[in-house]
Amino acid sequence: MIAPITLPATGCNVGKCQDKGDGLRRAERCDDVLGRDVHPLGVDPSAQQTHHSAWPAVLTRIAGTLSEVADIIAGRTTEHTAPTWSETRGWTSFLRELSDAQVADCEQRGLHRCAHDLPKMPPTLAKLCSDVNQCLALIGVSRPPSADNGLSPQSYSRVPSRKRAQISTLVSLSHELMRSSTRVVDVGSGHGHLTRLLRASLHLDAMGIERNTSLAKTARELAGPDGPRTVVADALVDRPKLGPGDFAVGLHACGDLGDELIRMALDSRVPLLLVSCCPQKTKARERQPLSSCGKRVALRWPRDVLGLANLSACYGEGVDRVRGAMTARETRCAVRVFLAQRGIHVSLGETSQGVNRRCFTKDLEVAAAHVCRARELEPPSRHELEQARADGKAQFALVRRFSLPRDALGRLMELAIVLDRACALEEQGYAVRVEEIFPAATTPRNLAIIGWPSR
Numbered sequence: 004m005i006a007p008i009t010l011p012a013t014g015c016n017v018g019k020c021q022d023k024g025d026g027l028r029r030a031e032r033c034d035d036v037l038g039r040d041v042h043p044l045g046v047d048p049s050a051q052q053t054h055h056s057a058w059p060a061v062l063t064r065i066a067g068t069l070s071e072v073a074d075i076i077a078g079r080t081t082e083h084t085a086p087t088w089s090e091t092r093g094w095t096s097f098l099r100e101l102s103d104a105q106v107a108d109c110e111q112r113g114l115h116r117c118a119h120d121l122p123k124m125p126p127t128l129a130k131l132c133s134d135v136n137q138c139l140a141l142i143g144v145s146r147p148p149s150a151d152n153g154l155s156p157q158s159y160s161r162v163p164s165r166k167r168a169q170i171s172t173l174v175s176l177s178h179e180l181m182r183s184s185t186r187v188v189d190v191g192s193g194h195g196h197l198t199r200l201l202r203a204s205l206h207l208d209a210m211g212i213e214r215n216t217s218l219a220k221t222a223r224e225l226a227g228p229d230g231p232r233t234v235v236a237d238a239l240v241d242r243p244k245l246g247p248g249d250f251a252v253g254l255h256a257c258g259d260l261g262d263e264l265i266r267m268a269l270d271s272r273v274p275l276l277l278v279s280c281c282p283q284k285t286k287a288r289e290r291q292p293l294s295s296c297g298k299r300v301a302l303r304w305p306r307d308v309l310g311l312a313n314l315s316a317c318y319g320e321g322v323d324r325v326r327g328a329m330t331a332r333e334t335r336c337a338v339r340v341f342l343a344q345r346g347i348h349v350s351l352g353e354t355s356q357g358v359n360r361r362c363f364t365k366d367l368e369v370a371a372a373h374v375c376r377a378r379e380l381e382p383p384s385r386h387e388l389e390q391a392r393a394d395g396k397a398q399f400a401l402v403r404r405f406s407l408p409r410d411a412l413g414r415l416m417e418l419a420i421v422l423d424r425a426c427a428l429e430e431q432g433y434a435v436r437v438e439e440i441f442p443a444a445t446t447p448r449n450l451a452i453i454g455w456p457s458r
């Protein structure tokens with residue numbers, strides 16, 4: 004039996020709501036947005052009550068918005084011709100006429116967040132942007148957990164800098180959540196940094212589960228003889244047994260593993276902290292919803308569409324990173340033009356056949372040389388490269404513009420999948436928080452599910 008735990012109250016960023024942690028006031032404002040009676044998003048688990056849940060209402064609202072644009076979600080924009088959905092909605096000339104600076108701003112912040120700065124936006128697109136903003140605002144941002152988690156700066160010495168803030172937050176959150184747990188099980192533990200530091204900070208038994216043998220080997224080396232154990236196992240095939248006293252953690256538990264972690268927690272009735280990522284990493288052709296609510300709203304997307312919920316050039320990630328991703332996409336476009344000049348007509352995805360996709364982050368000359376080698380073609384001439392560079396740039400300028408409405412839906416899809424998982428927990432008697440626990444600059448995959456059995 005898991006004893007009650009005291010959780011930090013979280014602020015609300017719903018619409019005009021000014022609440023900074025008082026669940027009841029926040030709930031009143033959430034009513035406004037949802038247009039129905041909902042429970043406070045932040046449930047006090049120490050109350051140990053069966054509660055009327057908010058997440059199905061939020062998921063239903065988001066699924067409604069997404070279903071109206073199912074045709075946009077269905078097809079990635081890779082062509083420089085206007086997509087049918089843009090033509091039928093009358094958005095094409097608006098998108099074509101955006102300046103380069105406006106496009107860069109939308110790529111950086113998201114079209115939905117730029118709508119107010121784009122007065123010529125067609126009303127139907129402005130309405131979609133407004134719906135997306137309202138839905139995203141239904142999720143709270145965690146109050147930063149106490150930085151004092153007992154770990155010295157030296158503890159992080161083997162942790163890559165991009166992971167440090169993530170791990171520090173998760174360790175601090177775990178301090179607040181794991182009052183009655185005796186062991187932490189880190190599923191998809193990678194190099195084992197989180198497992199190691201959770202154990203060092205919490206002074207509890209800790210175990211990592213990792214299917215990649217080489218990562219597990221590194222984790223064991225880093226842990227040393229007194230550190231946590233890492234078990235090599237594919238959690239989808241050989242599900243770890245959890246039991247009373249366990250606390251399940253998954254930091255960027257990707258694709259199917261995220262769904263599996265929910266099932267594992269439910270089967271053993273243990274609390275969990277899950278930060279999801281990469282929903283497209285699934286064996287199934289189509290992700291199936293876990294929750295009854297997800298099934299009711301038909302939350303199903305094919306694998307090739309799920310990548311949208313994991314946009315790599317992600318809002319808030321920093322100008323350089325977004326610009327870098329866009330330059331790579333432009334180079335890819337130019338390589339495709341170059342291949343077409345040679346009579347080889349391929350889709351954008353097929354340009355990377357036989358090469359490491361990272362070659363597109365290099366200059367066109369380097370990328371085209373790699374592609375030629377992989378396809379046993381003569382290297383490109385200067386003239387071919389100049390032509391491909393110019394045509395690729397012109398084509399990519401249009402692809403970028405036509406990509407904006409679809410890209411603006413990615414975060415909402417990600418949230419819908421997270422909420423499907425949250426609903427699955429709630430339907431089985433869990434109290435659940437769903438929050439952004441890191442700033443996007445730390446990692447754009449920052450949505451956490453914090454769940455604990457409440458009955």
Ligand SMILES: C[S@@+](CC[C@H](N)C(=O)[O-])C[C@H]1O[C@@H](n2cnc3c(N)ncnc32)[C@H](O)[C@@H]1O
Pocket residue numbers: 166190191192193194197212213214215218236237238239240253254255256257260280
């Ligand atoms: C995105 S990485 C995150 C690693 C680590 N938690 C971190 O945050 O640095 C996901 C990890 O989960 C592991 N993984 C994916 N599916 C798995 C499965 N079915 N069973 C065990 N490990 C899995 C991968 O090998 C990878 O190391």
